[in-house]
Amino acid sequence: MAKFLKNNALTLVLMALFAASLIGHWLTGWRVALEDLQRHGEAPITALAYLADPAFISTVFENWESEFLQMSVYVVLTAYLVQRGSSESKDPDEPERDVLPSDDPQAPRLARQTGALGWIYGHSLGIALAVLFVASFVLHWIFSARQAAKEAAEHGQAALTALAYLGDPQMWFESFQNWQSEFLSTAVLVVLSIYLREKNSPESKAVAATNSATGA
Incomplete structure (x- = not known):
């Protein structure tokens, strides 16, 4: 477990900050919605209802x-x-870093592909x-x-x-x-x-x- 936490600490901390921020967004938004409903004389909603x-x-x-x-x-x-x-x-x-298809046998299989598959993998981060x-x-x-x-x-x-x-x-x-x-x-x-x-x-x-x- 300690090795897993060390190897994934950056992602785990960022996701924890994301979750905390999202919860804060939800709860403070709910309080704002309650105040708005009160000003208009309408029935309040629950925090769970506000999620929808x-x-x-x-x-x-x-x-x-x-x-x-x-x-x-x-x-x-x-x-x-x-x-x-x-x-x-x-x-x-510096010289061009990436030349596709790669001739490195340890490269990911898709990096060694020619044609459309190789092109898609070569641009997969931007596409995603x-x-x-x-x-x-x-x-x-x-x-x-x-x-x-x-x-x-x-x-x-x-x-x-x-x-x-x-x-x-x-x-x-x-x-x-x-x-x-x-x-x-x-x-x-x-x-x-x-x-x-x-x-x-x-x-x-x-x-x-x-x-x-x-x-x-």
């Missing part, structure tokens, strides 16, 4: 959407674009993150549309269809407010990693590395 509330679900996937967009774009852009001096960039002066982004975006859209329909019904207004809601400014306001922060934070990380260090982190250059050194 479209307002809560849409905000969950609204945030996941932006994170997966950031990571998918970042993974793909760093394959083609460089930032001299950044630990987050490949070194443009893009799929997670699309899935999160769709779920955000669907539940945000349901929340908008719920609010429209409360005010005696006609609700937009889910398809029509895709063109509603509210939908894109929710998305863009998260997207801009993700791209800004990534750009800041790229630039700061040129000049600043974090000892022993693979996301940082060695502490003694020159500012012009590129790559971790």
Whole structure:
């Protein structure tokens, strides 16, 4: 068990932080919903019932959407674009790292494949993150549309269809407010990693590395 914890500590800690944040999101969102219901003289809902509330679900996937967009774009852009001096960039002066198909007998089987299978495996990380982004975006859209329909019904207004809601400014306001922060934070990380260090982190250059050194 000790070896398992040591070998998987980074994932375990990140998932624990994720779970704690999600629970905090749920409980604080429920308290906000209770206050809103009280102001409108409506019956309160339980914490478990709030888990199925479209307002809560849409905000969950609204945030996941932006994170997966950031990571998918970042993974793909760093394959083609460089930032001299950044630990987050490949070194443009180094030879191409990946040549596919690989002739290394110890390489994963798919890395030794030619044709479509080899191409898909060679881009599988970017593809997987893009799929997670699309899935999160769709779920955000669907539940945000349901929340908008719920609010429209409360005010005696006609609700937009889910398809029509895709063109509603509210939908894109929710998305863009998260997207801009993700791209800004990534750009800041790229630039700061040129000049600043974090000892022993693979996301940082060695502490003694020159500012012009590129790559971790």
